[in-house]
Amino acid sequence: MGSKTLKIFDGHNDVLSKLYRSGGVPAADTFKTGRQGAIDLEKSKTGGFAGGFFAVYIPSPIDLDFKFKEMTKPSYDLPLPQQIEVDDALPVALAQMAILFELERQGVLLVCRSASDIRSAMQDNKIAAIFHIEGAESIDPDLHALDVFYEAGLRSLGPVWSRPTIYGHGVPFRFPSDPDIGDGLTDLGIKLIKKCNALGIMVDLSHLNAKGFWDVARHSEKPLVATHSNAHAICPHARNLTDAQLDAIRESDGMVGLNFAVAFLRDDGRMLADVPITQMLRHIDHLIEKLGEDRVGLGSDYDGAIVPKDLTTAADLPKLTQAMKEHGYGEPLIEKLCHANWLRVLEKTWGS
Template structure:
């Protein structure tokens, strides 16, 4: 495998979910992350091997026994939205995942970062730079008191919804072929949430939200539009991917889209298949760059949350994607922007940092 030559900051992973599940089974999540595991995509040894310097680490409340629908003879599928979750148990799980994040920091396994200066300092010290992200706001109530507490604890990014509905808005289903215009957008509580994020300087992530919700956020927020882990609907028409009109809005806002490594969002046929070539990943990046410009494209792997191409495998395989981009003609400075620089610029803007 190629040796890492390019540092990567990744816009989305579910390592906290994996460590939380392991802790429930009696394992030590700190040792799992520090020493590495046979399964999963992300831990300290694999991050070092792949040049992964940090990323947005999701607190995600699982939806029980949700199973993706199998494709029919035409390759089509439509999984019903996951059922809404109750707030109290969701808050309990979120606090348990946050506790794991704090334990990892105390053990020196990673650094919880609240600014881009923190991210750069962690990189200089060779420590994984973790940014806390809330994927779906089920742990929050409409009064947003818990949001203040999570922010004080280090939360710097959130997505109002996952692929289910909650008191803040509506999510898109896992479906192919289907567009993202699948239901209503933000609720009144959702609009209040966006305004609170602007006040607190918490980045707002539009992955998983309906197209109407996307436009609701666009007309409300004072931040660049960020979609941490989605791809081009024109190449893979799943409901989770972005239309050209949405991509244009991201560009016009000065925002970015992070390439999702999930094979269902990369392949033209929308199938879950690890034997997906890296050329499909490069094709999506090329499309996003040509539509929006290289300054608006980044990576949002969905490590530990999806089936990804075998050519990547896990975080240690990131140099293979870097090599594929170089082979496709991307210049070194373009690759640096996609892999690292764009995320830091956008986070600095969302967090209200001065240049």
């Protein structure tokens, strides 16, 4: 690979919710001029960040400082935040969507509706953005909003974040724990999965508990995908995927994007940033062992999590690709991990 900066397509970021909380649509200008967060235009150019899943996320009224402090302890069990009603969630979702389309109007990214759109954007050195919803609180039980969001460009959806919705139940931030916590999808949730299949919206398994995961596996006809999740065998956190879940993902020809959030990387599950990149490679090794080389990618959770101190922003991503090379991964495998596997599974899911 030489000194070439490899293009990275990433499974998850929370730029939109951060811009929403820092001023809404007017704050979109900071993506071009420079912002304190993990991803902006300049950091993307420096690090080879070529695009990814831009999440619309409805924040819960929780004390983040308290949450992160609790997660530095050797064990913790944070209660699930309360459900958010659609009338409260929809205006927030629309506001974040407006930020996404403002970024497109400014010419800093392209909202992509197909794998060919992503390839074209990457070829033109424009950030390729997938409109993703993390937690379906903003979608009414008749799914009218889903139809409208699809026409606006929605191509990926997680039925839950780590709290309940009318569609299913999220997994709590609990360590140590397996993900077999609580009920799975509701009848409306099964309806949502089938409608996503019919429209061509990828279903994201990250944040679902075990019962919800297996409900999707039973009812979805598409590849099983977790955009930002890690290996439970290495870090026994409730948010991570067991080997049985990884086997199901492999059988469906889906994939997993490695989450950079340190609490899901560390053996001890603590939210502390002193995590070496070699620990991330341990997870990738395990995911490759269980899933195969064609079903593993990256899902950074940038702008939504505490990440390893050596990978604080998108500008640092070449450190990860260099570590992959030093770890013994060949160039074809590194390119798969960085972007090719995402393009493969999206093309298979969307049909184009």
